[in-house]
Amino acid sequence: MRDHGAVSAPAPAVWAAPTLAESGTGPIDATVTIPGSKSLTNRVLVLAAQADGPTDLEGVLRSRDSDLMVAGLRALGCGFEELPGGLLRVTPGPLHGPAHIDCGLAGTVMRFLPPLAATAPGAVTMDGDPAARVRPMGTVLQALRDLGVRVDGDGLPFTVHGVQAPAGGTVRIDASASSQFVSGLLLSGARFAGGLTVVHTGKPVPSMPHIEMTVQVLRAVGVQVDDSGANTWRVEPGPVVRWTDPIEPDLSNATPFLAAAAITGGTVRIPRWPTTTTQPGDAVRDLLTDMGAQVLLRDGVLQVTGTGTLDPLDADLHDIGELTPTVAALCLFASGTSRLRGIAHLRGHETDRLAALVADIRAVGGDADETEDGLVIRPRPLTGGEWGAYADHRMATAGAIVGLRVPGVVVDDIASTSKTLPGFEGMWARMLGAAADVGTGASS
């Protein structure tokens, strides 16, 4: 069985992004199979660790972020077993410390596990990559303190001193820097003796679809949630039953492939596109339609075809911030100036994504500026150059998109894609030379 014990950051790997012209295969015409959603996988893993019996999970993502979640839950006392057919069996045990948890650069691990650790008697220390240590964390830790849990530290590294059934109750937080502060508390709320009521006060919470996803998965495992009031969520204490559905593909990870079709006049199809979903990646259908691509969802397959022109965008991405690197790459090839708004919180993502995008766009001869809450991107002819990944999977895949049309783009660390999509380069190469299905298994 795969070792989920230590999931260190992969060594950086320089990658010359292939242009479509170099691939010599004509327009892209590919069907790309996308692995499971990071956000769903890591929520379902946290819930399976609290369930009333073993859960066999189908379609879970295997990547650094999900491996870190598995390792963290294992450290807290949970069992994991690979079953035939790609299933992962999660066997909940009594959760307890002492334990050490490596969060890597995974927001879902660093924000979802402290509230669970608060319910695991003993000391649980958590740390992560150097880049993780500057990500906003204090809100979750202060929330736990306000709930009577002892916590040492205000950011990574920190220690949570868990107890059997912490009292719970009402906690007020400012979640304007990350929706994950709310999701993390809700996901373990049923284990607090009095349940949890989370009240947000402050500027609007970003990434609201991700909180809707949290509410939906909690209800699917029998947890009672009241989200009827604005900025208030109530989770009742009680048992967690088993999750049964296959995990949806990661729609955000599908977006670089769809963007490839849109900017090159090719066609990309993504199977198993859900009819309804809380994944923010589903918004790519509207974004690409607004930009002039042809978008068709039929029989569970999303098909995008580039039409040869791309209109500029003026869009508020507050709810769907994780799509920004893909969208920014698309905007470089639009017919006019694009404005992306509502994404100041991206400064606390894997890297400061606004600064990183501006730096990378300029490095390949482009013209972009940061605004207070977003980006302005003015298309102009691009040249090659080094595209920095900043350890950020979505920055790396944005570089791949740009490189399709611009010779000489070199991504300085393509290995960063292993955060949520290991094997990305192989999938990309096969898309360019694709005859048939582009899965994740085979090497290129």
Ligand SMILES: O=C(O)C1=C[C@@H](OP(=O)(O)O)[C@@H](O)[C@H](O)C1
């Ligand atoms: O809960 C989740 O799974 C996520 C929530 C969002 O975080 P923010 O609210 O910090 O943007 C999103 O950007 C991230 O990729 C995944």
Ligand SMILES: C=C(OP(=O)(O)O)C(=O)O
């Ligand atoms: C912001 C992201 O990740 P994380 O879950 O680490 O916050 C992302 O994947 O775009």
